[in-house]
Amino acid sequence: MIFITVNTVSELLCLLAAIVFLNKEKTTAWRLFIPFLLLTCIVEVAGIYIREFVHTSNYALYNVYVLFECGFTSYFFFYLYKAYHYKPIWLFTWLGLFAVMYIIDLLHHNFGQFVSTTASVMSVVFVLASLYFYYLKLKDEHFEPLIFSAPFWWVSGTLFFYFGSTACNNFLDYLSEYERITFSRSIRYIIYNILDIVMYIFWSYAFICRYRQRKSSPSLG
Amino acid sequence: MQISSKEVISLIGLTSIIFLIAPLFLILYVLSYNRRKKKHQEETVMMQQNFENELLKTQMEVQEQTLKTVAYDLHDNIGQLLSLTTITLSSININDNQNTAEKIALVEALTLRSIKEVKALSRLLHGEEIVSRGLKAAIEFELEWLKRLDRFKVNFEHNNVFFTGDNAKETILFRLFQEIINNIIQHAKATEILIRLEVIEDNFRLTIRDNGVGFDVDEILKRKAGMGLHNIVKRSIMINGSASIISIPLNGATITINVPYK
Numbered sequence: 506m507i508f509i510t511v512n513t514v515s516e517l518l519c520l521l522a523a524i525v526f527l528n529k530e531k532t533t534a535w536r537l538f539i540p541f542l543l544l545t546c547i548v549e550v551a552g553i554y555i556r557e558f559v560h561t562s563n564y565a566l567y568n569v570y571v572l573f574e575c576g577f578t579s580y581f582f583f584y585l586y587k588a589y590h591y592k593p594i595w596l597f598t599w600l601g602l603f604a605v606m607y608i609i610d611l612l613h614h615n616f617g618q619f620v621s622t623t624a625s626v627m628s629v630v631f632v633l634a635s636l637y638f639y640y641l642k643l644k645d646e647h648f649e650p651l652i653f654s655a656p657f658w659w660v661s662g663t664l665f666f667y668f669g670s671t672a673c674n675n676f677l678d679y680l681s682e683y684e685r686i687t688f689s690r691s692i693r694y695i696i697y698n699i700l701d702i703v704m705y706i707f708w709s710y711a712f713i714c715r716y717r718q719r720k721s722s723p724s725l726g
Numbered sequence: 727m728q729i730s731s732k733e734v735i736s737l738i739g740l741t742s743i744i745f746l747i748a749p750l751f752l753i754l755y756v757l758s759y760n761r762r763k764k765k766h767q768e769e770t771v772m773m774q775q776n777f778e779n780e781l782l783k784t785q786m787e788v789q790e791q792t793l794k795t796v797a798y799d800l801h802d803n804i805g806q807l808l809s810l811t812t813i814t815l816s817s818i819n820i821n822d823n824q825n826t827a828e829k830i831a832l833v834e835a836l837t838l839r840s841i842k843e844v845k846a847l848s849r850l851l852h853g854e855e856i857v858s859r860g861l862k863a864a865i866e867f868e869l870e871w872l873k874r875l876d877r878f879k880v881n882f883e884h885n886n887v888f889f890t891g892d893n894a895k896e897t898i899l900f901r902l903f904q905e906i907i908n909n910i911i912q913h914a915k916a917t918e919i920l921i922r923l924e925v926i927e928d929n930f931r932l933t934i935r936d937n938g939v940g941f942d943v944d945e946i947l948k949r950k951a952g953m954g955l956h957n958i959v960k961r962s963i964m965i966n967g968s969a970s971i972i973s974i975p976l977n978g979a980t981i982t983i984n985v986p987y988k
Contacts, residue, residue, distance in 0.1 A: 639756050648767045651760045664749045672741035676734070692735050696742045703746075 507557055508550055511698040516546045519705035526716035534584035535655075535715055538708075541577045544570070564619040568611070571620060575603055575627050578663065582634045585656050589641055603627065625674040628667040635664035655715035662707025669700045780964055781894050784901040791904050795871055796847055803874075804843045811836045861896045861930070862923060865903055869921070872907065878916060884923040892987065895965045899932065899985055902958055902969075906934045906981050909954055914938025916978065929967075930987050935980040940973045958983070 520542040530536045548570045555563040583596040603623070610620040638660045642651070651657045673693050811833055818829050849867075862884055873880050903921075910916055916938030924931045947955055955971060958981065962969035967985030 636752075639752065642756065643759055648760070648764050650764075651757055657756075661749070661753050664752070665746065668749050669742060669746045671745055672738050676738050692739050692742075696739070699746070 508553055510553070512701050513546065513549050513553070515701050515705040516542065516549055519709050520546055522709035522712045526712040530715070530719065532584075534581050537577060537580070538712070541573065544573055565616075568620055571624055571627070572607070576600070578631060579603075581659070582631070582638070585638060585660070586641075589645075599630065621674065625671075628670060628674055631663060631667040632671070635660045635667070653714050653717065655711045655718060658707050658711035658714060662704040662711065665707065666700045666704040669703070670697065673697065777894075777964060780961065781898065784898050784961070788897065788901050788904065791908075792851060796851060799843065799847055799871075804840055804847070807836050807840045807843065811840070858893060861899055864896075864900045865921065865923060868900075868904065868907070872911075872919075875911075877911075879918045881918070881920045882923075883921070885925065895985065895987070898961050898965050899930065899983065902961055902983055903932060903934070905954055905958060910934075910936045910938060913941075914979065925987070926984075928986050930983075930985045932983045932985075933980065935978065937978040940975045940977045940979050942975055943971050943973050 520539070523538045523542050527535050527538055548566060552563040552566055555561060555566060579596060579599055583591070583593070586595070603626075606623045606626060607620055610623045614620075638656070642649075642657065673696050814829050814833050814836065818826050820826055866882065869880055869882055872878065907919070910919060914936050916936035918937045920933075920935040922931075922933040922935075924933075943955075958971070959969045962983050962985065965985050967983060970982045970984075971979070972981075973979035
């Protein structure tokens with residue numbers, strides 16, 4: 506029962522939505538959601554297991570996971586920007602910067618803590634990427650019904666999560682200290698639960714939109 | 727002042743709520759802007775359709791005007807020439823050699839004039855081709871026919887007006903010119919018409935002035951009879967231009983149309 510939390514359930518439901526709606530997808534960027542969400546679920550369960558049964562901190566696991574999170578999210582943003590003729594150099598520049606920051610962060614804490622600074626910077630970059638996507642959509646003279654636009658809802662979910670978690674990220678060190686004993690009732694836990702629910706609802710809806718889009722235009726796969 | 731842990735936690739909670747509300751409003755804004763974009767796009771399509779309809783109507787009117795001129799010319803000009811030819815031929819007395827020779831020469835001259843008139847008519851029948859040669863050429867061609875009426879002293883002034891290649895715009899402008907000239911012929915009782923076609927900065931300026939009886943512009947625009955004037959104003963606006971109508975009763979009228987050619 507300890508493994509059934511708001512986070513694990515919302516992640517699992519989103520994974521199921523991805524399997525149902527994206528299993529016949531031809532576009533790699535969309536297909537990658539299935540392994541990425543599967544990895545997220547595994548990491549979440551493993552995190553709980555380490556925390557509850559091994560009685561040790563699970564930051565190392567999340568330090569590895571953040572690499573996949575950044576890699577996949579950045580790649581997906583790049584996939585969205587590609588339609589506006591953005592070159593891969595932007596993606597590689599950002600990933601290079603992230604790698605440098607990540608290593609410095611790890612070395613700074615002697616591999617003994619979660620890379621919170623890197624995660625905060627990553628959140629800010631993803632928030633900016635989401636806002637820039639909105640800007641491109643507003644600027645685009647071609648009309649697209651956004652209510653049924655899969656990229657729009659994916660970006661909205663991502664914006665909610667990374668923007669909403671900014672306050673928590675900034676006070677992470679303080680909160681970690683304060684919440685050491687009562688994590689399950691902490692403000693950070695509640696906020697992350699809300700953010701997870703919102704993001705995974707938006708993402709699941711994005712998968713449905715993508716499925717509808719694919720059905721109406723078979724060329725998409 | 728020391729801030730308690732509870733206060734900090736509340737502050738973080740509050741900040742997070744604000745950080746959650748902000749994207750919500752942002753999403754609502756993007757969606758509402760997108761709806762406006764859709765509406766704007768629909769309006770643009772509708773305007774384009776209206777423009778195309780109006781252009782089609784204009785082209786038909788130009789053709790109609792051409793056919794009217796053809797009918798008039800067939801009846802009053804070529805018809806008369808042919809009647810005169812017939813009368814001359816029927817009056818020939820083959821016993822009177824000298825008279826016959828004179829009459830045959832007259833018939834030949836009449837026939838040649840008729841052929842010339844028919845050729846000119848045939849050129850006029852290609853009304854759309856006239857516009858495709860440029861506005862100046864089209865106006866000059868139309869004025870040739872107006873001069874034949876011998877009712878008006880016509881002056882056409884222009885300053886090296888070039889052909890823009892925007893056929894739709896020039897067709898509409900040419901139709902406006904035809905409409906104004908028609909109004910002068912039918913209602914103005916004028917004896918002189920001045921037409922000036924100029925390029926001023928990035929605009930075509932077409933000025934048509936007559937010395938006729940004039941009219942009360944506001945009165946005419948209010949009445950349904952002012953449909954012609956309404957059309958002139960409406961069509962000028964449609965090609966991103968403007969029309970100014972100035973007239974004083976008994977003192978002629980001046981209509982100026984400004985249209986950007988870019």
